[in-house]
Amino acid sequence: MARVELIEVTKRYGQTIAVDRVSLDIAEGEFVTLLGPSGCGKTTTLRIVAGLIEPTEGEIRFDGQVVNHVPPHKRNIGFVFQSHALFPHLTVAENIAFGLKIKRRPKAEVQRRVEEMLELVNLQGFGSRMPSQLSGGQQQRVALARVLATDPQVLLFDEPLSALDRNLRDQLKYSILELQRRTKKTAIYVTHDQSEAFAISDRICVMNAGRVEQVGTQLDIYLRPRTEFVANFVGDNNVLTGAVVRVQQRDGQRSVVVKSGALELHAVDTQGLQPGETALVFVRPENIEVLSDGVVSEDEPILQGLVEQVVFEGPTVRFLVDIDGRPFRVVASGPQRLTLLGSSGRRVRLRFHAVVAIRYEHAEAALVPGR
Amino acid sequence: MATGGKAIAERQEVAVRRPGLWTRVVRQRRRILDLVQHGYIWLWMLIFVLPFLTTFAYSLRTADGISLSPYQHVFGSFKDNLLLSFEVTIISIVLNLLLALPAAYAIVRFPIPGKGFLLSVLNLALYTPAAVMGISLVIVYNFLFHIAQTLTGLVGAYVVGTYPMMLIPIIVALRDLPQVYEEAARCLGANRLQTLFRVELPLLGPGISAGILLTFVIVFNEFLVTLFVAGPGNTTAALRVFNLTRTAGIQPSTAALASTMQIVSFVVVIAFFRFFGSRYLKGTYLI
Incomplete structure (x- = not known):
């Protein structure tokens, strides 16, 4: 319904910088998630978009209009809070009708809209209950209905599911996504839970220490992390440093060969690394394949490793594998994992997939052992 | 020691023969304690409202006896x-x-x-x-x-x-x-x-x-x-x-x-x- 732009938005509290020159362009109807650890400035950013906090510097634009000095009640937004924030003295129906009554809509229209919203969130017949008589999931659904009732141009979510238990969270995140898709509203969603972010976003904006680390689709963030923080925060990664020895084109994608100790790794590169540069190389535990005996290498180099530890977690099995004197975390899933349970102390052959290299900014620290 | 042991044995025998006695004694004690506690509370409540009750009683006293005429x-x-x-x-x-x-x-x-x-x-x-x-x-x-x-x-x-x-x-x-x-x-x-x-x-x-x-x-x-x-x-x-x-x-x-x-x-x-x-x-x- 509206394009939302953040331009160099900064918020300072005295000496502390909560949000540091954040720029983000969110298209009409897009679902963008701000993902980051607690204290990274994601909630502050969201509250700045809502108008609950004024930025120290920078601009917020809705459809090209600067809204910095527009108070929250005139921004036509819908804000879903972590604690549902339903008014405890009003019934469910009165809560949903709140925004419409403020806007002085005719009584019949308000009533019709409330019924419509209750149906939308699957709570028909709950209108006369008090919020305290509902379960946590129902309360959050009412909060969603209350926000949608006024037909806002932007939906803002501040960790709306983090107070709920796991099953409910999984259910509700898809309801939120479905509602957003159906209403085609621009949405900004704040969370520290990556599986939530991956499940529902069009794009993810990873934040750390008040700054944007990377903006991109799920695949971008997962397969092509731009910074060490993104690589380590999203999922799990084995990290090593090495020197770029060659650049090559493979399947139309630029890749580099990085030598780290005795290992030579083929890695995807998006930053234009040159031979001689120091690079950080990431390999996700789930992207290391433990090969069955007899698999012959085509062009991917096959590595040898010694299994030091095996932890059975049910759907997955975690290994600690010593490759070239360095410990690698490996996760195996699928039926093959069961054949590997007894592999502790054995030598195995491994193949790395989706290896990523980025430029190492602090080259002198690369000499520190263990990296 | 021997007599002590015997006494205990006897007591146990009694307890086995008449199982409800000890429980009944405890219950009765509890009821008395309850009464004392309630009485204590009521006594203080009475002391608190006594000035008002007295004033109220006094307000009903006339030359002709008790009446609401005041x-x-x-x-x-x-x-x-x-x-x-x-x-x-x-x-x-x-x-x-x-x-x-x-x-x-x-x-x-x-x-x-x-x-x-x-x-x-x-x-x-x-x-x-x-x-x-x-x-x-x-x-x-x-x-x-x-x-x-x-x-x-x-x-x-x-x-x-x-x-x-x-x-x-x-x-x-x-x-x-x-x-x-x-x-x-x-x-x-x-x-x-x-x-x-x-x-x-x-x-x-x-x-x-x-x-x-x-x-x-x-x-x-x-x-x-x-x-x-x-x-x-x-x-x-x-x-x-x-x-x-x-x-x-x-x-x-x-x-x-x-x-x-x-x-x-x-x-x-x-x-x-x-x-x-x-x-x-x-x-x-x-x-």
Whole structure:
């Protein structure tokens, strides 16, 4: 319904910088998630978009209009809070009708809209209950209905599911996504839970220490992390440093060969690394394949490793594998994992997939052992 | 040792033969303890209400025996005093509310330097002896404001005296009220004023009603400060009881006025909790 732009938005509290020159362009109807650890400035950013906090510097634009000095009640937004924030003295129906009554809509229209919203969130017949008589999931659904009732141009979510238990969270995140898709509203969603972010976003904006680390689709963030923080925060990664020895084109994608100790790794590169540069190389535990005996290498180099530890977690099995004197975390899933349970102390052959290299900014620290 | 063991064995035998005895003894002891505890509580309650009961009994005593006739004075010559008491009480409550709400809001929500000091100044009346308050007000009214012996002066004295009773409960309620409700209302399109009236005030109900109740009970029954500042035309019910007792001794009609005041206070408190209290307390975040 509206394009939302953040331009160099900064918020300072005295000496502390909560949000540091954040720029983000969110298209009409897009679902963008701000993902980051607690204290990274994601909630502050969201509250700045809502108008609950004024930025120290920078601009917020809705459809090209600067809204910095527009108070929250005139921004036509819908804000879903972590604690549902339903008014405890009003019934469910009165809560949903709140925004419409403020806007002085005719009584019949308000009533019709409330019924419509209750149906939308699957709570028909709950209108006369008090919020305290509902379960946590129902309360959050009412909060969603209350926000949608006024037909806002932007939906803002501040960790709306983090107070709920796991099953409910999984259910509700898809309801939120479905509602957003159906209403085609621009949405900004704040969370520290990556599986939530991956499940529902069009794009993810990873934040750390008040700054944007990377903006991109799920695949971008997962397969092509731009910074060490993104690589380590999203999922799990084995990290090593090495020197770029060659650049090559493979399947139309630029890749580099990085030598780290005795290992030579083929890695995807998006930053234009040159031979001689120091690079950080990431390999996700789930992207290391433990090969069955007899698999012959085509062009991917096959590595040898010694299994030091095996932890059975049910759907997955975690290994600690010593490759070239360095410990690698490996996760195996699928039926093959069961054949590997007894592999502790054995030598195995491994193949790395989706290896990523980025430029190492602090080259002198690369000499520190263990990296 | 042997005999001791034998005794224990015998006792066990008895216990096996008559299983309910020990339990019955314990139960009986418990019942006696219960009675003593209840009796103790009832005794103190009786001591507390005894002065009122005596006054009430006295108010029914006439030359012809027991009758309600002294109460005709309550609605006759004492009527004006009672009405005045109601009038000043209601005005004081309204003024207190108008003064305390914005003050509490400012103190809780905005960063004011010297907040603690400000709060102790505002609560000065709580630890000022009534006689000191009385003489101070007389001096100030006579030499500074020139409102001595007027109704304005009387109401002013009550407001000064009971202001903390309104302020403190509202501050506590506001402090406990999560700010997220205010933010939710703002994001739903409500301006500051609409947020205040539709969300914050209803949720502050418990605090505000406590303040109203305290102000009512204190102002309606106030006597000592009234004695200092009330003019000849402004005799409240409490002051009338004192004046009559001093000039005419203890009369059944005076006791009737006193009993009426007591009953009014009692009924107001009960009614308040039944109607206002429950309506506002129910559904709030407190219950």
